[in-house]
Amino acid sequence: MTTTIIDKLKFPSPHPEIELSLITYLVDGLKVKGLLAEPKNDEIYDGFLYLRGGIKNVGKVRPARIIQFASEGFIVFAPFYRGNQGGEGNEDFAGDDREDAFSAFQLLSNHNRVRKIHIFGFSRGGVMSLLTGIKFPEAASVVTWGGVSDMLLTYMERKDLRRMMKRVIGGTPTKVPEQYQYRTPLYLLEELKPPVLIIHGRKDTNVSVEHAHRLENRLKELNKSVECWYFEPYTHYFPPAVNRQIVSDLTLWMKKQAD
Numbered sequence: 001m002t003t004t005i006i007d008k009l010k011f012p013s014p015h016p017e018i019e020l021s022l023i024t025y026l027v028d029g030l031k032v033k034g035l036l037a038e039p040k041n042d043e044i045y046d047g048f049l050y051l052r053g054g055i056k057n058v059g060k061v062r063p064a065r066i067i068q069f070a071s072e073g074f075i076v077f078a079p080f081y082r083g084n085q086g087g088e089g090n091e092d093f094a095g096d097d098r099e100d101a102f103s104a105f106q107l108l109s110n111h112n113r114v115r116k117i118h119i120f121g122f123s124r125g126g127v128m129s130l131l132t133g134i135k136f137p138e139a140a141s142v143v144t145w146g147g148v149s150d151m152l153l154t155y156m157e158r159k160d161l162r163r164m165m166k167r168v169i170g171g172t173p174t175k176v177p178e179q180y181q182y183r184t185p186l187y188l189l190e191e192l193k194p195p196v197l198i199i200h201g202r203k204d205t206n207v208s209v210e211h212a213h214r215l216e217n218r219l220k221e222l223n224k225s226v227e228c229w230y231f232e233p234y235t236h237y238f239p240p241a242v243n244r245q246i247v248s249d250l251t252l253w254m255k256k257q258a259d
Contacts, residue, residue, distance in 0.1 A: 038070070051101055075114050090168075102135050201230075
């Protein structure tokens with residue numbers, strides 16, 4: 001399986017040694033866009049699939065964040081998901097738009113300077129990262145940071161998201177329970193092969209720490225490889241200095257999994 005790249009345009013990079021490109025690639029006949037970060041040399045690197053959170057303009061891919069991971073020694077690709085920033089189609093919160101992540105994994109797999117690929121998901125991207133890790137057992141690792149693991153739990157906890165979720169998912173959990181289950185990777189973890197790292201702030205009110213606990217418990221029940229980093233004082237967003245240290249630590253953890 002290959003992913004067709006339709007267009008690659010240079011994008012302004014804030015880092016002198018990392019090149020950014022705006023990629024347009026084909027998924028299910030739709031033109032989807034994403035951001036690619038490549039160190040400016042000929043060396044071989046691990047790939048890093050960055051799966052954003054939010055929906056539409058909430059949680060957009062930020063070039064500085066992609067550069068942050070690329071500067072740790074990765075070739076990074078971050079899909080915007082369908083319907084965003086000039087892309088075709090419509091996001092549906094880990095429904096068909098999971099194919100955007102799957103094709104992005106293939107895009108990195110086809111890169112001539114990429115060896116093994118790591119999958120990283122933040123917030124809603126946690127679901128996307130787990131689904132992608134299940135789809136591609138050859139992935140070197142999966143990291144979920146403040147990540148959703150149970151879509152029904154998100155609906156119950158986030159009253160402010162219910163109208164959006166009903167619209168994009170097709171109804172309430174009572175009306176279309178199968179659609180919420182379809183978007184919940186907890187039911188599919190038997191098929192997950194890569195090691196998992198869970199990062200979560202215990203005071204997170206956007207994605208409660210219960211998501212992390214349910215994922216951790218299920219993985220341990222299945223005797224899967226899982227490590228958990230819980231941070232007592234933090235919410236969904238960590239202070240910049242702490243954030244930088246965790247990025248350094250998690251990328252080191254990733255590289256150890258790939259050895």
